[in-house]
Amino acid sequence: MDYSQFLALKQEIGLLIVFLLVFLYDTFCSPRSAKAVPMIATVLMGVLVAWGFCPVVKAPETAFAGMYVTSPVMVAIKNILNVGVFIVLIQSVKWANSEFTAVRRGEFYELILLTLLGMYLMISSRHFLMFIIGLETASLPLCALVAFDKHRYESHEAAIKYVLTAVFSSAILLMGLSFVYGLAGTLYYNGIAGALAGRMGVMLSVALAFVMAGFGFKLSLVPFHLWTADVYQGAPTSVTSYLSVISKGSAAFAFLVVLTQVFGQFYAQAWEWMLYALIILTITVGNLFAIRQTNMKRFLAFSSISQAGYIMLAIIGDNDMGVSALMFYTLVYVFSNLAAFGVIGAIENATGKVDMTDYNGLYKTNPRLSFTMMLAMFSLAGIPPFAGFFSKFFVFTAALNGTASAALYVLVLIALINTIISLYYYLLVVKAMFINESDSPIATFRSACSERLGMWICVAGIIGLGIVSYFYDYLLTVVA
């Protein structure tokens, strides 16, 4: 066996080392010094982020007989996920050290790092067996994370719903994959693509539909999204933010890889139309539900559903620009959504309030938090000059890049109309904070140092990505 191939797994190995260090420290340290676990995990994650920016991968490298592949694009998307996880970890320090969580704070960090490892594998795999391992590594710990607040009823409910749906969707996905295996006789991506070339049949379309349904669960595309709102609401806020950003970003990228590399041949006939229907449904239904929400976490759940629809627009164009647009969208989404969750988490930690009506008059008492939230909402809604405008713009451009049919123009038009609807509910939050009066507004409080640091990073990202073109240019060069 050629052990040098392990060198291709630099990022996975780095993450594994971080995980082991945290795990060993958490297991063997004295109860008194356990308080340092969040700090250590966050700092190590920061080191990993910094390390990820040292470019080591110049050309695609493979390992394990082609089951694993890494390339500059993979490194870039993993770095984006790293940044997201880093922010989530920073924002969770206070929560992890709080009274009810303190006993099991170590698990939180270990599980998060493990799921990230699973996502890495999911992204890098070129073989469905590897892919399933990655997917399950990413999914199962999440169930435990959702149930993390075990004394809270909602957390149980969320976890059981998540487990049941996740298991069901895994079953459907595996069933689809076994059809594929039966038809192609191999599980290598390029092998399948080669074996299925020119063969179209009912079985294959059913297989494709089931695979898409499996991804639809991870990405919470309508109608596979129904778990999302309950789980987001019930899970601890740190876990929700992780679920909404990191899990979704990695799944979107893996989806892109599977669709273009495995089912690429089908493009014109099959998955374009499926995706077409899914995008319209997802964006519209997500928006229509988001309008009526009063719980902030539930509100962001539906917002993230419709955002997932926008991400899919980058895939439907099936071109290089789509890849960079997807990565840029994920990066921007990391900052925007984590800024929103950062504010929600800070307020929840300080006062326990998560209702939109509680936010009335927030500007008077906590102007900086309100300002951060406003930026996040503007970015999510896509108001220039903030980053969200450009990420949406690039996604739309990617969808229409190349040989765009009239149907795609209609699709982009529908997406644009939906941005207007989304503007309504994003601005509802801003209105609540800045305009609505309240007899008992949330009292002025000073959020923890870690929370503020996380929000500062997000705000810098929202503004910086909006006015500096460097990052997008970099992603374009990486893809090309």
Place this chain on the structure above:
Amino acid sequence: MDITIPILILAIPLFMFLLLGLAGVKMSHKLAGTLGTLGMGTVLVLSYYTAFTYYFSGNPEFIDGTTRLQAVIFNHTWLQFTPALAIRIGFLLDPISAMMLIVIPTISFMVHVYSLGYMHGEKGFQRYYAFLSLFSFSMLGLVVATNIFQMYIFWELVGASSFLLIGFFYTLPSAVSACKKAFIVTRFADLGFLIGILVLSYFTHHLDFLPMTQNPQAVLASFEGVTFLGASGLTWALVLIFTGGMGKSAMLPLHIWLPDAMEGPTPVSALIHAATMVVAGVYLVARLFPLYMLEDAALMFITVVGAATAFYAAMVACAQIDIKRILAFSTISQIAFMMVSLGVASKNNVAIHEGLGYMASMFHLFTHAMFKALLFLGAGSLIHAVHSNNYTAMGGLRKYMPITHITFLIGCLAIAGIWPFAGFFSKDEILSACFANGTFWGIWMMMVAAMTAFYMFRMYFLVFWWDNPDYEKEHHGHLPHDPGFAMTFPLIFLGIVSIIAGFIPFGQLVTFDGHEYHIHIDWSIAGLSMGVAILSIAFSAWLYMKKNDKPQRMADSCRWLWTAANRRFYWDEIYLFITRRIIFDGICKPIAWFDRHIIDGTMDGFAYVTNKASYAIRGFQSGKVQMYIWWYLIGAVVLGIITAICVL
């Protein structure tokens, strides 16, 4: 010339604006006032240095033998859109901009000093000084503009700072409506200016002044064969650009904002609405004068507008009660003098050199700035003393306020054109230029000059002579008195300038083509105009020196005329009628109805449908996990069916 000083001239007022505007609230009144005044004092020194270097250094950059040159000190490309279209910010030194570099800082500095006393203790004192700095910055940037677009930018900035200063007492409804009126009217006029700029640059392909003015024939060639509604394209461009000047310089029919602008603090009126901003229109025409010379139609338009305005404003000024309003109309009338002077300076005018009108106009701009600022500051001193703008509350003040009285008298003599005061020299040149162009214009303007002398002395006598009201009773034992040194110093300084400014050898410094122009006073015209002026003064002395009922009887004998002049010939009513009845009711209301019912209705319809749809599908999210899985399965199967249909 080194670029440091020109940059500082612009940078210091801007910095002062930012400093006082942002940090002013934390400062004491005294500190803010001192800082603002010191900043302006520095600008004054630097501008004088620059202007004197330009006129007297003999530097080959500025003068070639006896010809004064136009020198671009710097010209920074700010925005480059296309190779041809670039917006530059620069600093142009030529005879007229160097002259304005003396006028603006002088008046501005005097106003800064004066305001230390006049605005003492007012709320928002720091803000006031910040705005003064902003205005000075904008006005200086306007006069040194190297291209028409820079001029337009600063043109709007002076408009904005004028708006801010007129509305300085923003708790007074009259001030608020006055500042809105000023802004809207001038903005409306600037629309014409902008269109003019666009037309001009569309054909010439650039915005810079120098290539246009140094080679006007090329501009004419670029408009070759372009006509619109019977006038040449260049005439249209120039007339449209002049429209902007009409707005800023309060020419008929866009003059309505200036009298109301007197709601601002009096020193502001002296600075902006008498000496500097309102002459921007004259300056604009002078700046582009080589182009105007090509088009007689445009010059004729300017002459007619100017002559009509001069006469109209003089008529109205005779029937006003508020002393600041009288001064405002006198300003309108005097600016119209400058416009007429430019208008009659046509090259077809064989009787006399075409540079005369141009030189006279600039000369009058200079002297008028000095004595009109003096008059306004004197009026401020009066208002400060008796707490009223109306002459009916004044009278006999010469005994109580000697300094104000003497300086005010100097101002009145200067504006009336009595030798040896400044106005005599400049007005004489203007009348000479008018007579050279045509006897009609000469007689017309001389008549206006006579009216000027009359209404100015009418005010003078009514304020300082006439009756002697019982001030002790009206002011609770306080007698009116001269203000403190901060306010009397500018009066004395400007008074001295108003006496001696006429002897400046203006023809050697500021001329149309850079060549020296020998001023020779035409005593036949000068003597005539001075005689007329003295007669007018004597007439007003006969009417107003002592309290009597002659003015009342005169007004009664011609009641309709007096009322009409007092009501400013109903221009405001006409405007209100047009805007309210025709534009608002006739055009805007139907559009508003359409907007409210059809467009908003459609939008409301969309929102209604969205809301209903959102309500209708709420059952989808049932909260039951078995339902979730059912939906999941249905979704997967439907997807499969779609694919199967597509594939097969």
